[in-house]
Amino acid sequence: MTLQIAVFLILAAMAVAGAVSLILQRHPIHSALSLIVVMVALAGLYLLQGAEFIAAVQIIVYGGAIMVLFVFVIMLLNAGEEERTNMSRMARFVGVPLGVVFLLEAAYWIARATSRMAQASPQAVSTRDLSTLLFREYVFPFELTSFLILIALLGALVLARREDSD
């Protein structure tokens, strides 16, 4: 077993453990912290694949900005533990087998379909190449995303504003 596969297995175990913990924790803040573990593990996996820029963006935007937003909203709304209802007990008996079957099936078919896939020569992907592609070929979608962010910002402001303030 090479070192890379060992690192992959450690990071994959971290990611899956975090995702399982997200499901099992009853308090939303614990779920949020589990999700941060998943995101950090995924950033490590991106580094392992030579995608340095994506790994950095993953840590900064996902692990930083988005999760801070989640934690902030959880604290703002003072979210407590989930309450158990009849529906959630039913979901346990129906959902667990369904989820396990779905996971196994997806993993089986993917492993089967891609095991014969030709292994391309691993080439270092430089951030320079990525940015050249982003700012030449994909410059229009890139500019559109800035509009999207602006609209989302305005939408969030309008939605979360108190009614009596106007």
Added chain:
Amino acid sequence: MVPTSYYLVLSAVLFGLGVVAFIFKRNIITIFMSIELMLNAVNLAFVAFSRALGQLQGQVFVFFVIVVAAAEAAVGLAIIIVIARNRGTLNVERVDSLKH
């Protein structure tokens, strides 16, 4: 060299766990977090294919997915704040005024 299929299997497992969390959780914030988990799983598949095919487009797509996820999180959490203010609960089963 880690085979591409390993990454894809991990991506499928994470996506499946995201689906399970989406169905299971009753708290609207946690349901939102499981959507983010699914988006992350898809990003992993994008990067794995990008490396396997030797093309950079996959990583550009991951960049766009992250940007859209950030916008979606901002709007979605604002909606959650409005729901919590109007209904006084975060439990999705108690947001059922259309039923009654």
